[in-house]
Amino acid sequence: xxxxxxxxxxxxxxxxxxxxxxxxxxxxxxxxxxxxxxxxxxxxxxxxxxxxxxxxxxxxxxxxxxxxxxxxxxxxxxxxxxxxxxxxxxxxxxxxxxxxxxxxxxxxxxxxxxxxxxxxxxxxxxxxxxxxxxxxxxxxxxxxxxxxxxxxxxxxxxxxxxxxxxxxxxxxxxxxxxxxxxxxxxxxxxxxxxxxxxxxxxxxxxxxxxxxxxxxxxxxxxxxxxxxxxxxxxxxxxxxxxxxxxxxxxxxxxxxxxxxxxxxxxxxxxxxxxxxxxxxxxxxxxxxxxxxxxxxxxxxxxxxxxxxxxxxxxxxxxxxxxxxxxxxxxxxxxxxxxxxxxxxxxxxxxxxxxxxxxxxxxxxxxxxxxxxxxxxxxxxxxxxxxxxxxxxxxxxxxxxxxxxxxxxxxxxxxxxxxxxxxxxxxxxxxxxxxxxxxxxxxxxxxxxx
Numbered sequence: 421x422x423x424x425x426x427x428x429x430x431x432x433x434x435x436x437x438x439x440x441x442x443x444x445x446x447x448x449x450x451x452x453x454x455x456x457x458x459x460x461x462x463x464x465x466x467x468x469x470x471x472x473x474x475x476x477x478x479x480x481x482x483x484x485x486x487x488x489x490x491x492x493x494x495x496x497x498x499x500x501x502x503x504x505x506x507x508x509x510x511x512x513x514x515x516x517x518x519x520x521x522x523x524x525x526x527x528x529x530x531x532x533x534x535x536x537x538x539x540x541x542x543x544x545x546x547x548x549x550x551x552x553x554x555x556x557x558x559x560x561x562x563x564x565x566x567x568x569x570x571x572x573x574x575x576x577x578x579x580x581x582x583x584x585x586x587x588x589x590x591x592x593x594x595x596x597x598x599x600x601x602x603x604x605x606x607x608x609x610x611x612x613x614x615x616x617x618x619x620x621x622x623x624x625x626x627x628x629x630x631x632x633x634x635x636x637x638x639x640x641x642x643x644x645x646x647x648x649x650x651x652x653x654x655x656x657x658x659x660x661x662x663x664x665x666x667x668x669x670x671x672x673x674x675x676x677x678x679x680x681x682x683x684x685x686x687x688x689x690x691x692x693x694x695x696x697x698x699x700x701x702x703x704x705x706x707x708x709x710x711x712x713x714x715x716x717x718x719x720x721x722x723x724x725x726x727x728x729x730x731x732x733x734x735x736x737x738x739x740x741x742x743x744x745x746x747x748x749x750x751x752x753x754x755x756x757x758x759x760x761x762x763x764x765x766x767x768x769x770x771x772x773x774x775x776x777x778x779x780x781x782x783x784x785x786x787x788x789x790x791x792x793x794x795x796x797x798x799x800x801x802x803x804x805x806x807x808x809x810x811x812x813x814x815x816x817x818x819x820x821x822x823x824x825x826x827x828x829x830x831x832x833x834x835x836x837x838x839x840x841x842x843x844x845x846x847x848x849x850x851x852x853x854x855x856x857x858x859x860x861x862x863x864x865x866x867x868x869x
Contacts, residue, residue: 440760441767446785448604448762450701451484455788457701461573462797463671464581466698466710467561468568469596473497477521479512481702483572487559493518498532499570501557511556534558566596567710579799585807585848586675586693592716594696597730599709599739601753604762605672605701606781608709611752612674613776615653615666616640622736626749629736633657633684634664639830642776643838644783647800650811651776654834656826657684661819663837667812668780669800670787672699675812678720679733682814687864689857690841691814694720695733705761709734718813809845809852811838817864836863 450457460483467482468489477490479502486502488511498521502510509525520531522538529538534556539547560571560578565587571578587594601608611617616637622628623635638655648669655662662684664677675693682688697711713730715722720733731739735752746754770778787797800808815837821829837860844855 438767441764443604443762444606444765444781444785446788447606447781448765449704450605451704455792456784457483458573459784459788459791459797460671460701461571462577462791463573463579463799464562464569464571465672465700466567467499467570467700469598469710470563470566470568471596473568475516477512477514477516479510481706482570483701484703485572488512488514488521489561489568490514490516490521492516492520492532496532497561497563497568498530499559499561500530500534504528505554505556530556530558532558532561565594565712567712577796580801580806582800582808583806584669584673584675584696584810585852586696586714586810586812587712588807588849589692589716589718592714592719593722593725594712594714595725595730596710596712597734599711599731599734599753601707601709601757602705602761603707603757603759604704605699605707606765607756607759607763608707608752609668609672609674609699610777610780611756612666612668612676613649613651613780614774615651615664616773617755618653618664621750621752621755629732629749629751630679631681631683633662633682636662636684638662639827639834640773640775641831641834641838642779644776644779646803647798648811649776649780649783650838652834652838654830655684656821656830657816659818659820660684660687660816661830661833663815663817663834665811665813665838667693667810668776669808669810670797671784673697674699675810677812677814679736680724681720682816684816686816687818688814688816689860690718690853691816692718693810693812695730697734804845807848809848811841815860817860817867819864819867833863833867 446455467480473489473491477488480487480489487499488502489499491497500511504511504523506526506528509523513524514521520529520537522529527540531537536551562569618634619637622630636655636657638653641652643650651666653664667675674697678694694714695711697709700708702708713733715725728738737749737751819833840859841856844852847855
């Protein structure tokens with residue numbers, strides 16, 4: 421009979437190692453008055469899908485606030501505080517009228533900007549006095565391609581609404597969707613700056629959730645731009661070099677390459693994002709990703725434009741699965757929710773592949789502290805006019821190893837692909853496309869010589 425392995429003092433340290441630690445408090449707290457919450461309120465944030473707003477008001481939570489979203493009978497959207505300023509009845513039970521929303525309790529009528537239009541049942545003089553001095557809290561709202569956006573910050577600082585270039589490409593289909601996560605926003609957002617996780621979570625751990633080529637472990641490149649962070653995973657797939665770019669535009673807009681159409685086995689010249697997505701805190705323990713799944717020749721194929729397609733693109737698996745299925749085939753939701761409702765970032769052991777996460781968090785802390793000191797953050801439109809140039813996507817070039825150090829070749833080729841895109845960022849539309857595609861084909865030809 422063999423003897424059991426000896427138990428030594430060097431192992432089995434569960435008793436001495438703590439289970440939980442502290443969170444990055446300045447980043448995980450997003451309620452009103454918090455440093456990060458005030459920062460996020462300086463930007464337009466999606467708060468609902470347009471199809472969710474029907475003929476009755478909708479109660480929503482965003483950045484720790486309970487708000488009521490509605491569409492009046494003239495088609496205008498409004499976003500207001502939950503409680504009526506009269507006797508604090510909830511506006512979620514209000515009535516949508518031709519020119520606003522009426523409180524169910526005493527019939528006060530409010531416009532979409534929160535101003536009082538009518539106070540029935542009161543003397544005219546008294547009603548006019550209240551109407552001059554009182555209003556219902558309201559925020560600016562706009563609909564864009566099936567998503568409802570709101571600006572929750574100081575009205576005098578309201579920025580221009582940004583439109584990103586990948587949303588303006590002709591011939592593609594944008595499908596709005598939402599994905600709800602039971603955890604803090606930061607751990608959901610962090611995944612976009614972790615391009616290596618696709619080689620494991622989405623490929624090697626259970627089954628190939630996306631294309632087969634994503635299982636290859638590549639070389640990583642990271643870039644910090646004026647308003648964005650980029651992580652490129654440069655993979656070798658046979659005779660091809662695949663540059664897949666994940667992108668985060670401050671503060672919480674994300675893009676990435678295709679989930680299914682790209683596998684590194686055939687050339688792709690300047691493929692664009694397969695989803696455009698905001699990671700929005702509902703409160704400190706719940707998050708919603710509002711997004712468009714993108715289908716077309718330069719994104720994912722139209723055959724994935726199915727009811728479950730957006731969920732597969734979002735996290736690799738359907739969201740509504742049993743616990744047994746989630747254990748056998750974990751996706752992004754299981755990875756990030758498994759960290760706890762609010763992850764303890766102080767317990768992490770970060771490694772070189774986490775470089776972009778470290779840079780982003782550092783930048784975010786600085787911006788939050790600057791705002792506390794009265795320094796307003798930059799807007800993306802401060803640097804670029806609409807449509808804003810972006811980088812999430814795929815490029816695959818035929819570049820053989822030819823006996824070279826492949827690690828060095830991948831890093832060199834990947835960086836040259838990125839520099840080609842950077843050099844064309846002052847262009848837009850077809851001019852930018854043509855410039856980048858021509859330069860990529862020339863680069864491919866250069867490596868073949």
